[in-house]
Amino acid sequence: MDLSYGNDSHGAWQTYLAQIDRVAPYLTHLSDYINTLKRPxxxxxxxxxxxxxxxxxxxxxxxxxxxxxxxxxxxxxxxxxxxxxxxxxxxxxxxxxxxxxxxxxxxxxxxxxxxxxxxxxxxxxxxxxxxxxxxxxxxxxxxxxxxxxxxxxxxxxxxxxxxxxxxxxxxxxVTGVVTGKPIHLGGSLGRVKATGRGVFITGRHIANRINLPIHGAKVAVQGFGNVGSEAALLFADAGAIVTWVQDHSGTIYNENGLDLPKLVQHVAEHRGVKGFADAQVADDEDFWDASVEIMIPAALESQITVDRAQRLKAKIVLEGANGPTLPAADDVLVERNIVVVPDVICNAGGVTVSYFEWVQDMASYFWTEEEINERLDKLLIQAINDVWSSAEEHQCTLRTAAYILACERILEARQERGIYPG
Incomplete structure (x- = not known):
């Protein structure tokens, strides 16, 4: 079975396989099951x-x-x-x-x-x-x-x-067959904003860990949909200054801070940041040279290449998108002491509230948005603390630490279930 699916070394599946190869040496007794993770x-x-x-x-x-x-x-x-x-x-x-x-x-x-x-x-x-x-x-x-x-x-x-x-x-x-539904069809309060909220929760927690004050920190956001816009608004509410935003329509900036409520309205009306009056226009590549403390790639995968990683000025990268950083670029960020909060924990707010929605659908009993946000915050903070502890124990990056935790849990389940037929 050929799992390469093309020769593009920057393909998303190749990025994932490289991440698994990096975590393999930490899996010790579970290494016999590693190919489970390399095959859908x-x-x-x-x-x-x-x-x-x-x-x-x-x-x-x-x-x-x-x-x-x-x-x-x-x-x-x-x-x-x-x-x-x-x-x-x-x-x-x-x-x-x-x-x-x-x-x-x-x-x-x-x-x-x-x-x-x-x-x-x-x-x-x-x-x-x-x-x-x-x-x-x-x-x-x-x-x-x-x-x-x-x-x-x-x-x-x-x-x-x-x-x-x-x-x-x-x-x-069958309300539980999908999540992210409208509220009146069994959807959950807080679901639309959950992924962006998770980016903020994990980002704030790691910023505190490395003694980076959120208040006054400059932020750049790539992608201004549900994830990027919500993360930007929450960081701004905490005192950060969102200065750069890029989406499919172009790149804008205002060194004094973008008016985010106006920008949200503009994007809703024009389907992109292009043409926003209270900002200057920049070339798309200039986005990666932005003088900011926090970079949030919240668009598509494979955005942070080696070249872009060498130019980043941020102290923290919060992966709101899935797979935005190429493995070789990850190495550059490590060498430059830029902390990456990996996608598998940073943007996990969405799947967490999806889980809450599924549970509510199964029980036909629904929670308030306050209860959902409280449960989300508690679960994500526990998870990011576990990842941080794993990183300290193994002297590795947060990404590798997250993969160690996840792969151990997955492969232990595989081991306990056994192979049928034996």
Whole structure:
């Protein structure tokens, strides 16, 4: 079975495999099971034909990958993006396996996607695409099998269509088949802001650990969707100054601090930061030269290359995105004493509140947003403390420490379950 899926050395799956290779020497008695982590359990590729508004038929390629289910049902988002491919979805599913285990949730890792530009579809076309895709992957999803959620290019409305399609196929309402749903369909309070909140919680905690004051610290954010915008707002509320923001439409900055509420409104109206009046425009590459203390890559993977890592001026990198730092760039950041809070803990707020939503759906009993945020804060602080302690014990980076914890938990579950048939 060839798991290279192309020769791109910067591919997301190759990045993940390099991360596993780095943690392997720490796994001692569990090393016999290391290949469990290097092979996805199940990869489903589906054709998604839909009738367009003009009557033509178009075909889209969709994926659902279940990387590892040793600790529980699969958990992971659905991505609609023109660059989605199997390499990327495999890596994202694997990072979900690690992420769930770091936070000690009873989930495995999964991920899905459709190669499509959702901005080019009408609402009716988007619904048709979602319902057909859901029907195609329905044999392998379910509240005790694999639970999708929103990701890049998808949202609560799309999760509602997925839930309804799946429920229609089984003949009764199954709210727990997806998370990130609208509140009135069994969604959880606090879910939309959870990932950005997690970036802030873990970032604040590590800043305190390295004696970096948040108040007055300058912040740069790449990606200004749900994750980046919420993290930016929370850091600003804590006294930080968000000076640079970059998204798909361009790069803007204001050394005195961007007016974030106005920027959020501008992005909602114009679908990007481009054209924001109260800021100066910069070249996209200049973003990585920003004079800031905190850098938050919250867009797509493979953004911090070796060249960019050599130019960063930040003291902390908070990985709001999945896989934004290439392994070789990680080494550069270590040499330069820049602390990286890895994606598998930094952006784990989303999957944590997804877990809360799943639990609430199973019990048909719902919590207040205050209760959810309280539980989220407590769980993430415990997880980041565990990672910090592991890093001190093994004299390694926070990323390696997080992987040590996660891989031990996953492989111990694999060992205890055994291999069937023996």
């Amino acid at each position: 359990k199940r990869c489903l590729i589906v054709d998604v034909p839909i009738v367009m508004d003009d009557g033509t038929i178009q075909h889209f390629e969709g994926y659902r990958v279940q990387h590892n289910l040793s600790r529980g049902p699969g958990k992971g988002g659905i991505r609609y993006h023109p660059d989605v491919d199997l390499n990327e979805v495999m890596a994202l599913s694997a990072w979900m396996t690690i992420k769930s285990a770091v936070v000690n949730l009873p989930f495995g890792g999964a991920k899905g996607g459709v190669r499509v530009d959702p901005s080019k579809l009408s609402k009716r076309e988007l619904e048709r695409l979602t319902r057909r895709f859901t029907a195609e992957i329905s044999p392998i999803i379910g509240p005790q099998k694999d639970i999708p959620a929103p990701d890049v290019g998808t949202n609560g409305s799309i999760m509602g269509w997925m839930m309804d399609t799946y429920s229609s196929s089984v003949g009764y309402t």
